[in-house]
Amino acid sequence: MQATKAVTLNELDKTKHHKVLCYPRCTHKELEKRLTELEKLGIQALQFTGEKSVFGVPVLGKGCVGIVVIAYTKTGKAALKIRRIDADRKEMFHEAQMLKKANTINIGPKLLETSENFLLMQLIEGKHFPEWLKTLENQETKTRLHLVLKNVLEQCYRLDKAGIDHGELNKAPKHIIIDDNDVPYLIDFETTSINRRISNVTSICQYFFLGNKIANTVKDKLGKINEKELINALRSYKQKTTKENFENIIKKILL
Template sequence: MRQFFPLRDLSKEPHNTILGYPRATKSQIQTRVKELKKLGIDGIIFEGPMIINKICVLGKGYTGVVVLAKLGTKKVALKIRRTDSPRPDMKGETILLQTANKAGAGPKLIASSKNFLVMEYLDGAKIYDWIKDLKGKGSTASLKNTIRKVLTDCYRLDSAGIDHGELSNITKHVIVGKKITLIDFESSSLERKVSNVTSACQAILIGSGIAKMVNRIYKLPPKQKIITVLRKYKELRTQKSFDDVLEALKLT
């Protein structure tokens, strides 16, 4: 059964180890609890597929730990900046997620502060696990719809000039549930040359574990055909060249 821990309990062992992961002073923990109060967070529900110090969380990256939290009556995803993060605050990631949101991609940003990002909570499975468990009637249509949505969001990011940066290893970066959403913009950039559509296509459709699973559900076009339309898209990056990618992949 899921257990909710109010803010007053988060400064105590063992949950303070998550709030100040990997290590923090009492003063840092107290400052972070005050920060959460200002953001309106009521507490944290420790559940999820990843375990840190015997405590369940939603995820862990090199800049932060993500947990399930309560904001009033609403469940939200709370990203906690690691104390050993190379970044001094969450400003950069806030700007990147705001840019993604304006383009119509990513989890909705609700609020942010120096050490926290409060985001829409997306209940679902990582794309690799979702495809692995996909079977039965309607699976082909469902898979095509998911890939089309992922690539459309990637095109929106390309058009907005934001490069996600992690889509060549897409298995952890798409949640499939009621919504199909790209997540985790901590490695994103507004300075790099964008390659979201090409990276996602390569990860999902060309020579990967996911591509083999996809090909068992619906027959992919020859690899060279995919590469040809992707090269053209990379060169032009227009709506027409993106539509040509979808058509070549039988996703229209």
């Protein structure tokens, strides 16, 4: 990823970068409002780099709710999620509250600040799970993959026990980032709920081992998994979310 110069808030409205702040329609009034909001959050500059792009400006990520860029505060680098003008959410407070809850059990990027249109959090430098998986090509593959899968599953178990349902782990390609030390992070707590039936472990197992695309690659790299036994173990866990039933799932996967 090519590093680019950081742009200060003062410079922002003089360049095309300001379009990222109020995507996809930028009005002067909204831009002014958002610049003031950023200032209040202690943000000094933004950096435009990454594999996605918004009106030709590179960014870290782009989803239906937000655009994510690097931000600088006096304490250093962070990730800034910018609410899209056309997002189906009116503000970022729900996501911030859910991320904060997940943080209490050491899950997700650390929440730093929130406002109506922004969420400032720890920057996770790494790769989405499918891209990380592609980098595993030598003999240590199996051990590294074991450790990452076990770590993600344990995070999901902790979320289950805490009554926090992430909500998007069955389609997880964009929701797990593996950092350069092989530490996995669950991200995007925007559809998370504490009032819903909990299904983090079952959803992630569906994604990792029982779905189509990624599951086949995971199984190729891991070796054989008895799907029938795994499904039975998941069924027991669903009925009784106990440590013992969770360990039983792990045993079916990590042979």
